[in-house]
Amino acid sequence: MEFPLEKVRAAFPALNVEGRNNTPLVYFDNPAGTQVPVAVANAMSDAILYGNANLGGAFDTSKLAGDIYHHAHRVMAEFLGSPCQGEGIVIAQSMTAITYNFSRALARNWQADDEIIITSSDHDGNVSPWLQAAKDSGVRVRTLRFREDDWQLHPDDLKALLSPKTRLVALNHANNMTGSINNIAPLITLARQAGAQTYIDAVQYAPHRLVDFAALDCDYLVCSSYKFFGPHLGILVGKPERLAALEAYKVRPAPNFGSGKFEHGTPQIELLAGLIACVEYFADLGRACQNSEETLSRRAAIACAFAAQTVHENALARTLISGLQQIKGITIHGITADNRLSERVPTISITATRHSSQDIAEQLAARGISCWSGHNYALETATQLGLDLEDGVVRLGMAHYNTLAEVETVLKQLNEIL
Numbered sequence: 001m002e003f004p005l006e007k008v009r010a011a012f013p014a015l016n017v018e019g020r021n022n023t024p025l026v027y028f029d030n031p032a033g034t035q036v037p038v039a040v041a042n043a044m045s046d047a048i049l050y051g052n053a054n055l056g057g058a059f060d061t062s063k064l065a066g067d068i069y070h071h072a073h074r075v076m077a078e079f080l081g082s083p084c085q086g087e088g089i090v091i092a093q094s095m096t097a098i099t100y101n102f103s104r105a106l107a108r109n110w111q112a113d114d115e116i117i118i119t120s121s122d123h124d125g126n127v128s129p130w131l132q133a134a135k136d137s138g139v140r141v142r143t144l145r146f147r148e149d150d151w152q153l154h155p156d157d158l159k160a161l162l163s164p165k166t167r168l169v170a171l172n173h174a175n176n177m178t179g180s181i182n183n184i185a186p187l188i189t190l191a192r193q194a195g196a197q198t199y200i201d202a203v204q205y206a207p208h209r210l211v212d213f214a215a216l217d218c219d220y221l222v223c224s225s226y227k228f229f230g231p232h233l234g235i236l237v238g239k240p241e242r243l244a245a246l247e248a249y250k251v252r253p254a255p256n257f258g259s260g261k262f263e264h265g266t267p268q269i270e271l272l273a274g275l276i277a278c279v280e281y282f283a284d285l286g287r288a289c290q291n292s293e294e295t296l297s298r299r300a301a302i303a304c305a306f307a308a309q310t311v312h313e314n315a316l317a318r319t320l321i322s323g324l325q326q327i328k329g330i331t332i333h334g335i336t337a338d339n340r341l342s343e344r345v346p347t348i349s350i351t352a353t354r355h356s357s358q359d360i361a362e363q364l365a366a367r368g369i370s371c372w373s374g375h376n377y378a379l380e381t382a383t384q385l386g387l388d389l390e391d392g393v394v395r396l397g398m399a400h401y402n403t404l405a406e407v408e409t410v411l412k413q414l415n416e417i418l
């Protein structure tokens with residue numbers, strides 16, 4: 001299964017825009033948001049130019065908007081591996097907005113003295129909403145820490161925190177600073193056995209690996225499409241029976257069932273059109289990667305795209321990590337072993353002994369390389385690692401459109417800066 005890198009890069013106009021040094025910009029800021037293929041932008045443009053209406057009317061543009069709305073929910077269910085056919089999908093402004101909404105609704109069923117569990121591997125979007133909901137309900141919060149010797153969350157550590165009082169376990173699928181992919185399936189099983197619900201943040205996992213909601217058997221899982229070449233939206237997939245049982249915070253005329261119960265106000269139809277195009281982008285990529293002539297379902301094609309891109313992304317990560325290891329004074333905060341690349345996404349965070357992270361990021365920017373410095377909202381991770389919270393790390397985050405030549409450029413520039 002060959003990854004068609006040239007074809008991929010041709011789909012993204014931003015990748016060919018020249019930066020300050022008359023060379024194309026190098027995007028290593030992907031964990032904060034990716035570039036967008038032409039097809040996604042065109043779909044958004046068409047929807048707002050020709051299908052701009054609210055839902056539920058008898059006229060044509062309203063019917064078109066309704067089709068976009070329902071189709072976006074259905075294709076997201078397929079993308080995330082849920083059999084719910086759109087029923088368990090909630091689409092809103094962002095993962096953070098969705099998590100605030102669901103933390104309120106879930107907390108309605110908590111009693112003072114109950115407990116919830118968060119992790120130190122999580123972005124604050126999967127921490128603060130729970131801390132605040134817990135405070136409002138008098139619920140105790142316990143923290144599952146990742147182990148620093150292998151950068152992973154461990155079932156034994158969760159076992160020690162679970163109790164009959166645990167109502168919810170909020171888990172991280174891939175860490176936005178260390179890049180670790182947490183093996184969450186056994187953690188979800190333990191939480192379920194203890195009678196707790198599970199809420200998974202897959203924001204950094206979904207751009208790099210195929211999400212399989214049904215196989216995980218969690219209650220809720222969230223991601224954000226602007227991290228995987230789509231529009232600025234957050235998406236939740238939940239077990240339909242959980243959504244049905246939950247009392248939503250909503251206005252009275254809003255539906256009492258299905259997705260609409262949790263989606264506040266008028267849907268962003270043009271962004272939903274972009275979301276459909278983004279899922280089709282993955283399916284088309286998968287068909288371009290497949291070895292056989294077989295006609296693949298959308299889900300099978302998407303799986304094919306992820307399988308091919310993982311091989312490419314692992315090659316990028318391997319080259320970047322080994323190049324960084326040759327530069328004196330750099331610490332990599334995450335998994336580095338070549339035989340453990342399956343346990344990480346290609347997000348590699350570093351600090352350097354004699355330069356601040358901000359200085360490095362600014363110097364890279366001046367050389368046409370985009371990346372972020374700071375804690376990147378991974379407050380719990382940065383605190384556990386004892387990092388300077390102000391300065392944090394330099395986060396070099398790759399996506400499937402990055403090239404080995406770009407990795408070499410970044411390494412060359414870092415060598416010069418340091």
Ligand SMILES: Cc1ncc(COP(=O)(O)O)c(C=O)c1O
Binds near residue numbers: 095096174201204
């Ligand atoms: C792991 C993780 N979770 C949550 C978020 C928040 O996502 P959103 O911007 O959609 O609220 C981010 C954003 O960077 C993230 O990396």
